[in-house]
Amino acid sequence: MALLNILRYPDARLHKVAAPVTVFDENLKKLVADMAETLYAVPGIGLAATQVDVHKQVIVVDVSERRDTLIVLVNPEIVEATGVSDIEEGCLSVPTIYELVERAERVKVRAYDQNGNAFTLEAQGLLSVCIQHEMDHLKGKVFIEYLSQLKQQRIRAKLAKQLRKTA
């Protein structure tokens, strides 16, 4: 297994649209294992393949306190969404920024695991928000792009300042 490099906003590669997985092979299993290792190492609660510069529809999520409940979503699709969430979200690609984005409180998701088995998952609260956030990554969308232009400008300025400090 290997730790993967996470792209940082405003990297243009975060705007690539991921393609559906068509072959469930060893390469896919390795990608999932590496993404999970990276997620736990950071640590984070969700990671989309887009964020590690692999443009396939693969997501790993673990919102459990004990960090022992990994959920792998390949080719995820939301089939039902209800309610409005009020959970602020952050992103491994946009460090230190937390914002409220309009999301459904509950979602029903259809997806495959890394072995190609189809399943349906019902999620609410943090898990629901996390899945919607990661699915946006697969479409090339970063959560702060839901905010006003002014807010996005301020965030870009803040991130640029952070980068100068760490350089």
Ligand SMILES: [Zn+2]
């Ligand atoms: Zn993110």
